[in-house]
Amino acid sequence: xxxxxxxxxxxxxxxxxxxxxxxxxxxxxxxxxxxxxxxxxxxxxxxxxxxxxxxxxxxxxxxxxxxxxxxxxxxxxxxxxxxxxxxxxxxxxxxxxxxxxxxxxxxxxxxxxxxxxxxxxxxxxxxxxxxxxxxxxxxxxxxxxxxxxxxxxxxxxxxxxxxxxxxxxxxxxxxxxxxxxxxxxxxxxxxxxxxxxxxxxxxxxxxxxxxxxxxxxxxxxxxxxxxxxxxxxxxxxxxxxxxxxxxxxxxxxxxxxxxxxxxxxxxxxxxxxxxxxxxxxxxxxxxxxxxxxxxxxxxxxxxxxxxxxxxxxxxxxxxxxxxxxxxxxxxxxxxxxxxxxxxxxxxxxxxxxxxxxxxxxxxxxxxxxxxxxxxxxxxxxxxxxxxxxxxxxxxxxxxxxxxxxxxxxxxxxxxxxxxxxxxxxxxxxxxxxxxxxxxxxxxxxxxxxxxxxxxxxxxxxxxxxxxxxxxxxxxxxxxxxxxxxxxxxxxxxxxxxxxxxxxxxxxxxxxxxxxxxxxxxxxxxxxxxxxxxxxxxxxxxxxxxxxxxxxxxxxxxxxxxxxxxxxxxxxxxxxxxxxxxxxxxxxxxxxxxxxxxxxxxxxxxxxxxxxxxxxxxxxxxxxxxxxxxxxxxxxxxxxxxx
Numbered sequence: 001x002x003x004x005x006x007x008x009x010x011x012x013x014x015x016x017x018x019x020x021x022x023x024x025x026x027x028x029x030x031x032x033x034x035x036x037x038x039x040x041x042x043x044x045x046x047x048x049x050x051x052x053x054x055x056x057x058x059x060x061x062x063x064x065x066x067x068x069x070x071x072x073x074x075x076x077x078x079x080x081x082x083x084x085x086x087x088x089x090x091x092x093x094x095x096x097x098x099x100x101x102x103x104x105x106x107x108x109x110x111x112x113x114x115x116x117x118x119x120x121x122x123x124x125x126x127x128x129x130x131x132x133x134x135x136x137x138x139x140x141x142x143x144x145x146x147x148x149x150x151x152x153x154x155x156x157x158x159x160x161x162x163x164x165x166x167x168x169x170x171x172x173x174x175x176x177x178x179x180x181x182x183x184x185x186x187x188x189x190x191x192x193x194x195x196x197x198x199x200x201x202x203x204x205x206x207x208x209x210x211x212x213x214x215x216x217x218x219x220x221x222x223x224x225x226x227x228x229x230x231x232x233x234x235x236x237x238x239x240x241x242x243x244x245x246x247x248x249x250x251x252x253x254x255x256x257x258x259x260x261x262x263x264x265x266x267x268x269x270x271x272x273x274x275x276x277x278x279x280x281x282x283x284x285x286x287x288x289x290x291x292x293x294x295x296x297x298x299x300x301x302x303x304x305x306x307x308x309x310x311x312x313x314x315x316x317x318x319x320x321x322x323x324x325x326x327x328x329x330x331x332x333x334x335x336x337x338x339x340x341x342x343x344x345x346x347x348x349x350x351x352x353x354x355x356x357x358x359x360x361x362x363x364x365x366x367x368x369x370x371x372x373x374x375x376x377x378x379x380x381x382x383x384x385x386x387x388x389x390x391x392x393x394x395x396x397x398x399x400x401x402x403x404x405x406x407x408x409x410x411x412x413x414x415x416x417x418x419x420x421x422x423x424x425x426x427x428x429x430x431x432x433x434x435x436x437x438x439x440x441x442x443x444x445x446x447x448x449x450x451x452x453x454x455x456x457x458x459x460x461x462x463x464x465x466x467x468x469x470x471x472x473x474x475x476x477x478x479x480x481x482x483x484x485x486x487x488x489x490x491x492x493x494x495x496x497x498x499x500x501x502x503x504x505x506x507x508x509x510x511x512x513x514x515x516x517x518x519x520x521x522x523x524x525x526x527x528x529x530x531x532x533x534x535x536x537x538x539x540x541x542x543x544x545x546x547x548x549x550x551x552x553x554x555x556x557x558x559x560x561x562x563x564x565x566x567x568x569x570x571x572x573x574x575x576x577x578x579x580x581x582x583x584x585x586x587x588x589x590x591x592x593x594x595x596x597x598x599x600x601x602x603x604x605x606x607x608x609x610x611x612x613x614x615x616x617x618x619x620x621x622x623x624x625x626x627x628x629x630x631x632x633x634x635x636x637x638x639x640x641x642x
Contacts, residue, residue, distance in 0.1 A: 020046075021056035028065045033076065036069070040082040047089050054093040063090065063104045071109055081121045084113065088128035091135070098135040106132065111153065114161040119170065126176045150188045158184060159191070163200050166208055171218075178212065178224045181205075185231040192237035195228075206232070210244050213252045219265055223272070226252045230276040240280045250276065250283060254290045257333075259299055263322045266300070270329035274336035281340040288337055288344045298351050300330035324366040331361060331372035335379040345383045355394045362399040367408065374403060374414045381421035392428040401436055409450055416445060416456035423463040434464065434472065443479045451493040458488060458499040465506035470516065473507050482521050489528045494541065501532075501544040505551060514555035522561045525552070526568065533571050539580050546575060546586035553593035562594065563605055569612060576617050581626045588621060588629065592636040606640060615640060 024046060027039030043062070047054050057063075069075050070083040087106060090097055106128075113125040132138050158180070165177035185192045198205040211217075212225035229249045232238045238245060253276065256269025277283035287293055303326055304319040334354075338345040348354060358380075361373025377396060380386050391397075400422070403415045419438075422429040442464075445457025461476055468476075477485070488500040504525070508514045518525065525548075532545045549572070553559045562568055575587035591614055595606045609615070621633035 021053060021060055024057060025060045025062045025065070028062065028069065033079070037076065037079045037082065040066070040069070040079060040086060044082060044086045044089060047086065051093045051097075054090050054097055058090060058097060058100045063087070063101060063106070067104060067106060067109045070113060077116075077118050077121055080113070080116075081118075081124050084110070084121065084124035084128055088124065088131055091128055091131040095135065095137045098132060098137050101132060102138060108152070108156045111156050111158055111161060114165065115157070119168065119173070122165065122168075123170070123173060126173065130176065147188060150184055150186075150191055153184060154188075154191055154194070159194055159198060163198050163205065166200050166205075166212075175221060175224065178209075178221065178228065182224055182227040182231060185228055185235060185237075187231070187235060189235045189237070192232040192235035195232055196237045206238065206244055210248050213248055215255075219256070219261065222252055223256060223265060223268055226256075226269075227272055230272055233276060234279075240283055245276070246283070246286060250287060251290060254287060254293050257293065257296055258291070259296075263303070263326060267322075267325045267329045270297070270300070270333045274329075274333040278336045278339065284337050284339065284341055284344060288341070288347065294334075294337065294344075294347050294351055297330045297333060298354075300326040301353075301357050324364070324369050327357075327361060327364070328366070328369045328372040331358070331369070331376040335372070335376040338376075338379045339382070342383055342385065345380050345386055349380060349386055349390045355390050355396070359394055359396060359399050362396075362403050367411065370403065370407075371411050371414060374400070374411060374418060378414055378418040378421070381418050384426060387421065387424070387427045387429070391422065395429075395432075397422055397429040397433050397436075401433070401438065404441060409448075409453065412445075413450070413452045413456060416442075416453065416460060420456060420460045420463055423460050425463075425466055430464070439464070439472075439475055439479050443476075443481075443484070446480065446484060446488060451491075451496060454488070454491065454493065455495045455499055458496060458503055462499055462503040462506055465503055467509075468506075470510075470513055473513055473517070476503075477507065477517065477521070482524050486524060486528050489532065494538065497532075497537075497541060498544060501541065501548060505544065505548050508548060508551040508555075508558075511555055514551060515557045518552060518555060518558035518561060522558065526561055526565065530568065530571070533575075539582060542575070543582045543586050546572075546583060546590060550586060550590040550593055553590045556599070559594055559605075562590075563608065569609070573612065573614065573617065576614075576621065581624075581629055584621065584624075585626075585629050585632060588618070588632045588636060591618070592632060592639070595636060595639045597639045602639070610640070 024039065024043045027042070028036060030036050030039065043057065047057065066083045066087055070080050070087070072080075075083075087101065087110075091101055091106075110125045110129050110132075114122055116122060162177045162180050165173050168174050168177070181195065185195060195205050200208050206229065209225040209228050213222045213229075215222075217225075226249050229238065229244060230253075233240060233242075233245050233249070240246075250273070253269050253273035256265050257273070258266075261269070273287065277287055303323050334348050338348050358373050358377050361369055362377070364370050364373065377400070381391065397419075400415055400418060403411065404419070407415060419433070419442075421427070422433060424430070439461070442457045442460045445453050446461075448454055448457070461480070465473055465476055485500070485504075488496055489504075491497050491500070507517055508525075529545055529549055533542065537545075549562065549568075553562055562572075572587050572590050575583045576591070578584055578587070591609065595609060596602060615637070618633045618637050622630050622637055624630045624633065
């Protein structure tokens with residue numbers, strides 16, 4: 001009998017809870033404003049710590065009514081504030097609660113509430129907004145730093161509404177407003193361009209941010225203000241040589257990297273500084289000589305000082321997490337510092353144990369540290385001097401090759417970019433990398449869905465093929481396969497196409513190599529060249545293709561593939577008369593190779609090309625205003641006179 005009674009009892013309890021929740025919602029619609037206010041206050045007390053009650057009220061439609069009351073100018077300030085408090089409490093429930101609130105457009109309503117001059121109401125709105133934004137189902141980075149969401153906030157008057165809060169008497173309000181600006185401005189030109197013209201109590205917003213970076217302000221405020229100016233600068237709204245960047249923002253961020261600051265502050269300072277100066281060589285040079293920054297960053301690798309002495313597991317996890325974050329930030333900042341200037345790169349590699357630290361970083365357990373380490377390595381690999389010295393001495397190609405095995409795409413892109421530099425002709429690492437069987441790995445990258453990986457795979461092969469012996473070239477063609485090679489020649493990504501043409505050009509150099517490759521794949525290569533010259537491509541693509549044709553024309557037997565193809569000869573004639581000098585020069589180079597006197601069959605080729613009108617074109621080009629073009633045409637003409 002007990003089992004039979006259990007279900008009805010449950011239904012009875014549920015009905016009671018639902019009835020209570022319904023009563024709270026019904027009171028929101030009472031015509032008496034005082035009763036509505038009391039109803040909201042009672043609802044507030046009922047939902048505190050009660051997730052079931054929160055869920056019931058949401059299901060029964062309390063949120064749209066609360067938002068309506070919050071936005072009505074006829075509602076008393078007390079009622080609007082209590083509504084914001086209840087909404088904030090509902091947001092503290094489950095993730096489903098947050099989703100429901102967002103679906104009801106709570107964010108624009110709360111942002112609109114920031115227009116109100118009442119500080120208590122503003123704080124209630126900000127508190128609710130903060131709860132919504134820190135939820136895992138509403139990630140702040142996703143919401144604020146994508147242009148679509150930033151635009152929504154921008155269009156809802158976020159800037160005008162939030163700017164006055166920067167001079168609020170409440171520190172918490174000022175900080176929340178500042179944080180909001182930092183995420184709104186991130187990589188958003190529209191927002192940043194608007195911010196530079198905003199006045200706060202008669203003062204430009206940028207100057208308000210500068211004041212907030214002063215040493216007497218709390219560190220949190222200094223850092224966040226520096227972020228705002230950094231993001232505005234990177235978005236193009238403030239010049240990199242503006243005094244507020246050079247004399248205020250950059251020194252502030254360098255200051256944050258020193259040992260006197262908390263670990264979190266040092267991480268945030270370093271990462272923001274890296275982002276600020278990433279594209280600007282002058283800022284990199286200034287930073288590298290400010291407060292011994294390069295040496296200061298070496299300390300980031302010395303934490304924790306003694307992991308083995310730590311017995312508390314939680315403490316150990318905490319310290320290791322911070323150690324990873326510090327190393328990641330240091331690698332990022334070193335990468336940014338050394339991305340352009342040779343002297344800075346030298347200074348970095350000469351910092352104590354730096355190359356050993358980078359090599360160790362490539363095999364760290366943290367994927368973020370591995371990525372930052374390889375980014376740093378890539379930055380340093382742009383130096384011919386470092387490739388020949390420290391990279392060779394530390395055999396960095398070995399951990400780099402290991403990193404390329406089964407790495408996530410983000411790491412793979414940066415690692416393969418670095419590999420491209422290590423495969424340059426003057427790099428001592430090129431030979432051992434070749435012997436390690438890298439060709440197959442690079443060919444597999446060219447089949448990736450990621451354009452960046454396809455570019456890097458083909459770029460590395462292009463570098464590898466430069467002045468390579470015949471064995472290496474044959475292996476590249478065999479492993480890549482003609483089908484994949486020609487698929488890359490029709491790739492929609494222009495970078496992939498250009499690097500593939502570069503590879504083909506390097507493969508088709510040195511006469512015996514040209515003749516051998518064209519004897520096996522000549523028909524397909526000529527088809528590919530024809531398609532590219534006929535299609536809508538930019539000047540650089542056409543020029544590279546004509547250079548390939550000029551290389552083919554330099555072969556002993558390969559040149560006959562051009563001479564027996566009247567359609568191709570007509571295309572060369574067309575490009576000799578093109579309006580672009582680069583294309584004229586490349587096409588003329590091709591004809592020059594075809595008619596060169598010292599080679600067998602030159603007389604027959606000269607006669608045919610004379611009949612087709614090429615001599616007249618060469619004569620005309622010999623008087624061109626461009627000296628290179630006229631010289632090339634004169635050189636070709638001399639072959640007829642010899």
